[in-house]
Amino acid sequence: MYVNKKMCRFHGGRYSENIKIDFSTPINPIGPPKFLEDLIREAVEKRLYMLYPDYEYKTLREAFSEFYNLDPEHIVLINGAAEGINLILTCLRTRDLIVFEPTFGEYRCLTDILDINLRSIPYLEREDFYYIDEDSFKRSIRDVDKEGIVLFSNPNNPTGAYVDKDLVANIINSSKNMNVIIDEAFIDLCEKCSSVLELVKEFDNLVVLRSLTKTFSVPGLRIGFIYTENKKILEKIDLCRQPWNINSITSYVFSHVLKEYKKDLYEYISSSRKIIEIEREFLYDSFRDLGIKVYRSYAPFLLLRHFKYKAEDVIKILNNHGIHVRDASKYPFLTPYHIRVSVRLREDNEYLVKVYKESGIR
Ligand SMILES: Cc1ncc(COP(=O)(O)O)c(C=O)c1O
Known part of the structure; x- marks a missing residue:
C-alpha cells in the first residue's frame, strides 16, 4: 500500500508566528520543573x-x-x-x-x-x-x-x-x-x-x-x-x-x-496528573454543553467532532484568535469534522471555550 508522506508525517506543534496559544502539542501543560x-x-x-x-x-x-x-x-x-x-x-x-x-x-x-x-x-x-x-x-x-x-x-x-x-x-x-x-x-x-x-x-x-x-x-x-x-x-x-x-x-x-x-519529580508527576484530569473534565463539559461531540480521554488531549464546521474552518477561526489546534480530519476512520485539542491550564482553556462560544463554532 502506498502511504502518502503528507498524510502520515503530519504532527501538532507547527504553526505561524501569530499563534499565542498552542493546543496542538500534546504535552504536560504545567511546563518543565x-x-x-x-x-x-x-x-x-x-x-x-x-x-x-x-x-x-x-x-x-x-x-x-x-x-x-x-x-x-x-x-x-x-x-x-x-x-x-x-x-x-x-x-x-x-x-x-x-x-x-x-x-x-x-x-x-x-x-x-x-x-x-x-x-x-x-x-x-x-x-x-x-x-x-x-x-x-x-x-x-x-x-x-x-x-x-x-x-x-x-x-x-x-x-x-x-x-x-x-x-x-x-x-x-x-x-x-x-x-x-x-x-x-x-x-x-x-x-x-x-x-x-x-x-x-x-x-x-x-x-x-x-x-x-x-x-x-x-x-x-x-x-x-x-x-x-x-x-x-x-x-x-x-x-x-x-x-x-x-x-x-x-x-x-x-x-x-x-x-x-526523584521525590520532587514524583510530586510533579502526581500533581500534573490531577491538574490534567480536572482541566480535561472542564473542557469535556464545556464542549459537550456547546453541542460538540467530545470523546472520553485518558490522555492530555481531547478528540472533538463538530457537526456544522469542518476542521479546516475551525482552525481558520481559531488561528484568527491566536489559537492553534490539531487537525484530526486526515486520520484513518475520522472525518473532515474532527480536531484534537490538548489540555492546557484554566486561563487558556477558558479562552478557547470563549472563542468557540463567541464564534458560534458547532
Ligand atoms: C502515541 C505517540 N507515541 C510517540 C510519540 C512521540 O513521542 P516522543 O516525543 O517521545 O518521540 C507521540 C507524539 O505525539 C505519540 O502521540
Whole structure:
C-alpha cells in the first residue's frame, strides 16, 4: 500500500508566528520543573555540547532504572518514543504490522518504505468513547504468522482511548507469539491508567515504549526508553541505534534530575496528573454543553467532532484568535469534522471555550 508522506508525517506543534496559544502539542501543560531547566543551563555552561556522550549511557540508564524501578540491563534509551518506533520497525524486520486506528501517524509512515503489510483494525466507537474489540483483533490476525508485530499506543493518540492491563494481557495471549509493542508515551500523565511495564516479566514477546518528553514538557530534548526482557530484541535494537542517540545535554540533565530530584519529580508527576484530569473534565463539559461531540480521554488531549464546521474552518477561526489546534480530519476512520485539542491550564482553556462560544463554532 502506498502511504502518502503528507498524510502520515503530519504532527501538532507547527504553526505561524501569530499563534499565542498552542493546543496542538500534546504535552504536560504545567511546563518543565525549574530545577530541570537549571540543569539544562548548567549543561550548556559546562559546554557539554563539545563532548560526545558516553554511548553506553551507563549512568543515565542507572538513573532511569532507579526512577522507574526497572532492571538497567533491560533498558535501551531512545531519542523520544518516535525513535523507538522507528528502531523497532527497521531493526526487527517484520512482514506484517498490525495497528488499531485512528492512531499516531508514524506507525503507518514507515510501512511503505520498509515494504511492511499494514493491517489496520478500526477502534470501535460507542457513545462517547473508543475501544479495542478483542474479537476483531483475533479475526484480523487469523492468517498472520508469528513474524508479525502488533503495535498500539495506550492511551491512544488521537482518541484518548485506554486499554486496561487485563485486555493487554489477553491481546498478548491471542497474538500467536508475535511481538507486541505498547507505546505508553502518555501514560505518566494519566491518573487512572496503569503501565504494563511489569508484564514484561510474564511475556517475552512484550516491548514497552516510554517517553519523557511529554511527561516533563520537554519535547525538544528527545528522550525515552524501550523496555523488554527479550534479550534478542534488546541486542538487536541496541546495536541498530546510532551510538550517540541521546545528546550530551539531555544525557546530563536526565542523569542528574532523575537521581537528585526523584521525590520532587514524583510530586510533579502526581500533581500534573490531577491538574490534567480536572482541566480535561472542564473542557469535556464545556464542549459537550456547546453541542460538540467530545470523546472520553485518558490522555492530555481531547478528540472533538463538530457537526456544522469542518476542521479546516475551525482552525481558520481559531488561528484568527491566536489559537492553534490539531487537525484530526486526515486520520484513518475520522472525518473532515474532527480536531484534537490538548489540555492546557484554566486561563487558556477558558479562552478557547470563549472563542468557540463567541464564534458560534458547532
Ligand atoms: C502515541 C505517540 N507515541 C510517540 C510519540 C512521540 O513521542 P516522543 O516525543 O517521545 O518521540 C507521540 C507524539 O505525539 C505519540 O502521540
